[in-house]
Amino acid sequence: xxxxxxxxxxxxxxxxxxxxxxxxxxxxxxxxxxxxxxxxxxxxxxxxxxxxxxxxxxxxxxxxxxxxxxxxxxxxxxxxxxxxxxxxxxxxxxxxxxxxxxxxxxxxxxxxx
Amino acid sequence: xxxxxxxxxxxxxxxxxxxxxxxxxxxxxxxxxxxxxxxxxxxxxxxxxxxxxxxxxxxxxxxxxxxxxxxxxxxxxxxxxxxxxxxxxxxxxxxxxxxxxxxxxxxxxxxxxx
Numbered sequence: 224x225x226x227x228x229x230x231x232x233x234x235x236x237x238x239x240x241x242x243x244x245x246x247x248x249x250x251x252x253x254x255x256x257x258x259x260x261x262x263x264x265x266x267x268x269x270x271x272x273x274x275x276x277x278x279x280x281x282x283x284x285x286x287x288x289x290x291x292x293x294x295x296x297x298x299x300x301x302x303x304x305x306x307x308x309x310x311x312x313x314x315x316x317x318x319x320x321x322x323x324x325x326x327x328x329x330x331x332x333x334x335x336x
Numbered sequence: 337x338x339x340x341x342x343x344x345x346x347x348x349x350x351x352x353x354x355x356x357x358x359x360x361x362x363x364x365x366x367x368x369x370x371x372x373x374x375x376x377x378x379x380x381x382x383x384x385x386x387x388x389x390x391x392x393x394x395x396x397x398x399x400x401x402x403x404x405x406x407x408x409x410x411x412x413x414x415x416x417x418x419x420x421x422x423x424x425x426x427x428x429x430x431x432x433x434x435x436x437x438x439x440x441x442x443x444x445x446x447x448x449x450x
Contacts, residue, residue, distance in 0.1 A: 227378065254436065265340070265426050265441030266379070273436060311378060323394065324439070326378030 229312050229327030236302055237335050244330040245296040246312035254315035255288050255295035256324065261308045269310075270297070302334050338362055340442035342427050348448045349417045357412040357445050359427030367430045368410040369394070369439065370402060372423040379426060385410055386433060417449045 229246045236242060246255070254273055258266035270281050272288035272295060279286055286297045295314075299306055312327040343358040359368065366387050371379040381394030385404040399421060401413045410429075414421060424446050428439040 229378075232376075263443065265428070265443050267441070268438050271436070271438070313378075323381055323384070324379075326380070328376055328378050 227312055227314060227325055227327040229330055231330060232328070233331040233333070235333045235335065238302060238304060240302050242299040242302055242306070242332060243296060244310060244312075245294060246314070246327045247294040248314060248316075248325075249293070250316060251292040252295075252314035252316055252325075253292070255286070256313040257284075257286050257295070257297045258311040258313060259308050260311065260329070266311055299332075302332075304334050304336055307332060307334050340427055340429055340440050342425075342442040342445050344445060345443070346446045348450065349414075350450050351418060353417050354413070354415050355417065355447075356414075357425055357427075357447075359410045359412070359429075359442060360408055361410075361427075361429040361440070362408065363429060363431070363440065364407070365429035365431050365440075366407070367433055368404065369428040369430075370400070370410065370412045371426045371428065372396065373426060373444070374423050382412065382425075417447075419449045421447065422449045423447060 227246050256271050257269045260266045270286040275292050277288040283300045309329040309331050311329045313324040340361045369384040370382040373379050380396050382400050383402040385391050388407040391402045403411045424444045426444050427442040430437045430439045
């Protein structure tokens with residue numbers, strides 16, 4: 224089946240640093256989504272991208288939909304301790320099906336005060 | 337609104353036992369989904385429903401059954417649990433089937449099959 228390659232798998236950074244993570248696919252996606260999962264909770268949507276080249280921000284978070292439609296990145300600026308969690312990318316593989324998202328394996332972020 | 341709730345939060349089963357996971361949403365969403373989350377892997381879709389009384393297979397449906405007798409509830413059943421079904425299970429719902437519409441996730445059920 225279709226897969227998303229998400230990298231890095233994990234990051235351990237100092238508070239205040241910027242963070243960048245990305246997802247790539249071998250096939251075209253028509254929607255890219257970025258979720259965050261806190262420990263013991265379900266994923267929560269952070270940013271949604273719907274057009275190639277689109278750049279969208281949500282506070283300190285910025286995400287972009289790649290021009291080729293096969294990749295997306297998420298940046299977090301000036302990280303704080305509450306940024307800790309697992310970040311997932313997800314995409315709609317342009318299947319025309321019912322919101323059947325494909326998820327990346329996640330990037331686990333740890334922030335050292 | 338409670339959003340999406342899941343029952344139970346934790347469960348331990350022996351191989352061969354059966355159980356049902358309950359998902360409930362109070363947002364009047366038509367579409368509901370069951371995912372499993374395994375270490376090092378993204379969420380994978382087990383089954384989904386596009387409305388009351390309907391269900392469909394997702395990416396990894398084997399060993400699971402589902403029912404959507406009421407719009408607000410989506411049940412996931414394991415008839416004969418296997419250790420390979422040890423996982424964290426998430427339910428989600430959305431208003432429409434479009435990927436432009438947010439899927440809201442429940443807090444998850446951690447299942448261990450011994």
